[in-house]
Amino acid sequence: MKKIIKLSLVCAVLFSGMSTYAIDGNEEFNLHVLKNGKVITFGLNQVQKANLAIYDQDGTLFYSESASGKDGILRTFSLQDFPDGTYFLEVEDNAKKVRYQINVDNDVTTLSPKAISSVYKVADKNTSVAVR
Template identity: 70%
Template sequence: MKKIVKLSLVCAILLSGISTYAIDGNGNGNDDFNLHVLKANGKIITFALNQVQKASLSIYDKNGSLIYSENASGKEGILRTFSLEEFPAGIYFLEVEDSVKKVRHEITITDDASVLSTKAVSSSYKADTTAKNASVAVR
């Protein structure tokens, strides 16, 4: 009887750990771009996008005006360093877009430093173009 109770407790702890990991969304990289800020030195930021081979990187100001754009690629991920020294203090957004998803991260620039948020402020999946003639029933 004690073995069954111990085994049940171990299973419950294991399953709760798995579900917590799944909610985080960082398990296999398919749910979100795994953006990691590697280094921030003053107004120079270095970040990596793991498990992303091709993406469009864009920087927008708080009014939505495009400031910078590039198409980036890498075999096992993308590594970029941006010098934001010429940017005035304020809020900007880094937008990362691949063939499936578009994610925005906030960049906060002060007079002497810049901070790139690792958590996305917004994300959206692109619509599947193969289903353009499909019908949807509403009840």
């Protein structure tokens, strides 16, 4: 019985530590994929206002919105009606625009947790810096 209690305690500490690591982040822009499937859920830490847009590979806009949240942004998108293919989620705030890849394949949709590109905005409106 003592072994079971000790093992349960170790597992509880391990899982709480993993979830804390996955949610916390002190980078300027953090996207956390919370759920994949035909419905994707993600959270943006430390972002109070952002423009969200979903494009296909040809640059056709499928969805856009201005999102806001006091402590961050949490969104869920259903991609059931999307044809199989590659799409891009763009998140833009006052400082930069970040692009993430979405793959729709049969009944599985995945959102990349890491950005595939970032464009930082600078004070001069005619200049931008791209990071890949």
